Amino acid sequence: MKDSWIDFKALRAKLDFEQVLRHYGVEVKRKGKQHHGFCPLPSHQGQKNSPSFSANLERGIFQCFGCGAKRQYFGFCLYDVERRFE
Numbered sequence: 001m002k003d004s005w006i007d008f009k010a011l012r013a014k015l016d017f018e019q020v021l022r023h024y025g026v027e028v029k030r031k032g033k034q035h036h037g038f039c040p041l042p043s044h045q046g047q048k049n050s051p052s053f054s055a056n057l058e059r060g061i062f063q064c065f066g067c068g069a070k071r072q073y074f075g076f077c078l079y080d081v082e083r084r085f086e
Contacts, residue, residue, distance in 0.1 A: 008074065017057045017073055024076070028055060039064040 018035065021028055028035035029051075039053040041064060052066035060073035071078070 012060055012073055015073075017055065017060055020073075020077065021055060026053065026055075028053070033058065039066055039069070041067055041069050 018028065021035075021037070024040055026037050026040050028037040033056060035055045035057055036051045037053045037055075038051055053062065053064045055062040061070070062073075062076055063070035
């Protein structure tokens, strides 16, 4: 929508997904086009045996193969908002 209040495509183009991940405590290492690290989400806490969190920074998506979470770029930030209000 051109008349939307927030232009998410423009906002996403200006933000660095890797920086957002680091803000939330996720250190990722590049492996090809993917970046891998440990899942920071509450449903996966305490399961830090191997990196199961995968993010594609170009496409702005992530997935955790341990807890099953997967969303787009802004969805990652919503996990933190949801956690704060639990």
